Amino acid sequence: MxxxxxxxxxxxxxxxxxxxxxxxxxxxxxxxxxxxxxxxxxxxxxxxxxxxxxxxxxxxxxxxxxxxxxxxxxxxxxxxxxxxxxxxxxxxxxxxxxxxxxxxxxxxxxxxxxxxxxxxxxxxxxxxxxxxxxxxxxxxxxxxxxxxxxxxxxxxxxxxxxxxxxxxxxxxxIGNGISLIIMVGIIAQLPGAFIAELDSRLAGAGIIPFIVELIALFFVVIFTILIVQGVRKIPVQYAKKIVGNKQYGGVRQYIPLKVNAAGVMPIIFAQALMFIPMSIGQFFPGAQGPVLAALTNYTSPAYNITFAVLIIAFTFFYTAITVNPVQMSDDMKKNGGFVPGIKPGKVTGDYIDAVISKITLPGSIFLAIIAIMPSLAIVLGVNSNFAHFYGGTSLLILVGVVLDTLQQIESHLLMRHYDGLMKTGRLRGRTPVSGGTTGPVL
The missing domain is CATH 1.10.3370.10 (SecY subunit domain)
Structure with a gap:
């Protein structure tokens, strides 16, 4: 304290x-x-x-x-x-x-x-x-x-x-303005959802289930932080260069490849597609069959399985178009860097691509689990408003924005030679994912 x-x-x-x-x-x-x-x-x-x-x-x-x-x-x-x-x-x-x-x-x-x-x-x-x-x-x-x-x-x-x-x-x-505005909007809904869930539990099963819900929410947040901050470090060795009386290079650095390099974008794209069956049901009520009805019910197994598969597919797609192993390999080669034990050039690019593919699969599965957590919470009896905080886009944005803002605050502290926010190590922020060169960090 x-x-x-x-x-x-x-x-x-x-x-x-x-x-x-x-x-x-x-x-x-x-x-x-x-x-x-x-x-x-x-x-x-x-x-x-x-x-x-x-x-x-x-x-x-x-x-x-x-x-x-x-x-x-x-x-x-x-x-x-x-x-x-x-x-x-x-x-x-x-x-x-x-x-x-x-x-x-x-x-x-x-x-x-x-x-x-x-x-x-x-x-x-x-x-x-x-x-x-x-x-x-x-x-x-x-x-x-x-x-x-x-x-x-x-x-x-x-x-x-x-x-x-x-x-x-x-x-x-301090922090990314657009992301903070979204985060404040999400947090503004938390007190009302918290009180509504507490009232419903006190009127029904009692306080014990509510405490269990809070403990489960705590572990879900921890799990989300692990996904947001998880990285796979690839060692890079730089060749030594002698310029005059000084030596440059010869140090080992790392390329941090994020487990979830796509951020919340796969969930946003998947939600947009899952909105299509709902629109068809609204415009053509007579065409609604059992399949369409299942895909419009966001607590049904069919909806959540389809949603999860789309998220996994979009994670691979978005990672493939935003992370370029060939360019990373070329930049590394131009600067005299190489991965120990791997030949520079195309072989290094293939190696980085293989590593990205290996870490993207578990990352996409974990992201899909986080995305369907609110539906599982609703099925288990949690109020729909409070269930939004058990995962999905809202929780990922909250965790990411908080980490990013704290990382900026810590940078200001360390520049003035004060202790950081953590006793050991440094707090890692996020890598900007969405919005291109000008867009917001989500």
Whole structure:
């Protein structure tokens, strides 16, 4: 406990770090206040604020409840996330975008601008869909088309303002701004879900099952941290070079290959595909058979098995397009580095590719287990709101963002010659996965 208070005191002593933390808290407070401001022309008393399930429930969690409250921030930063993913995929498939990625700072600015323009377009489209499907007609106090047009522009402005807040947090605060905004939205749902689960247990089976749930949640979080931080180190030896009277190189370093190099992207892609059967069932009610019904029930074995298989497949796919063993081998060869016992060049590339394939399989299986944990928790009787924290995208984002932010704080402490946050070793943050060169860290 004394170590904790000493560390907090050291954090407060560093003026730059103190200002950054206060700026971050201020920007997040502005975001949370704005999430409770209802769209003009909407009667908040008529809105259905009940928790949504499936993909809509996930969007509502990421938006911190703004989605169900018809807030000016109802769409949150998800349009920006979508735009960042699109730009990243274009950077893999389109040569023009690949060229911009290699242009350094100027290319990064161009990709940033394209991402912002694409965010506006996506937000406008999602704004129309949100007004038409999520706001009941009896809650609208303005006549059409004035209500739809004004709401669409206000939602777009709200998303752009949230995006600006995220960029300001990154520049003036601590941590990745967009990721912190998503994390705050998720954490905002935790107290209500915790109280609801506690009330239901006290009214039913008692406090013992609730304590067991908390213990299980603790171990799930530990397991998730292991997946996020797990790496396979490949030793790299650099040749010695004599320049003048000085010797360069001759040291051994490591290439840290992450067990889960794809982050949360496979879960996001798989959830998007699993939303297709639900959409078919809504648009064509007569076509719903037993298979379609099973795939729309996210607690059914068919849904979870399909979901897990898609996550494993997308993990291999996303790792293959984001981690390039050939380029890693070429860069290593140019810098005079080699893997001990492995010939430089193509043989080294094949070796790195084989290692990535070996660690990606268990990583993808563990990721699939984390993704289906909320469904298993619901089947075992956990409240659906509280079950979201037992795994899936929300838990991965929470763990990743917290580790990343703590790693930045520790870097500030070590630069000023203070002790880090851990007694031994250093806290490892995450590797940015999504959003290409400009997108958010998820």
């Amino acid at each position: 004394k170590k904790l208070f000493t560390t907090l005191s050291n954090i407060w002593k560093i003026e730059d770090l103190r200002v950054r933390i206060l700026n971050t808290l201020l920007f997040l407070l502005v975001y949370r206040v704005g999430s409770f401001i209802t769209l003009p022309g909407v009667n908040a008393n008529v809105l259905d604020n009940n928790a949504r399930e499936g993909l809509l429930g996930l969007l509502n969690m990421f938006a911190g409840g703004s989605f169900s409250r018809a807030s000016i921030f109802a769409l949150g930063v998800m349009p920006y996330i979508s735009a960042s993913i699109v730009v990243q995929l274009l950077g893999i498939a389109v040569p023009t975008f690949q060229k911009m990625q290699k242009e350094g700072e100027s290319g990064r600015k161009k990709l940033n601008q394209i991402t912002r323009y694409l965010t506006v377009a996506i937000t406008l489209l999602q704004g129309v869909g949100y007004v038409r499907t999520q706001i009941p007609h009896d809650a609208q106090m303005l006549s059409e088309p004035l209500f739809s047009i004004s709401s669409m522009f206000i939602l777009t402005a709200g998303t752009l303002f949230v995006m600006w807040l995220g960029e300001k947090i990154t520049d003036k605060g």
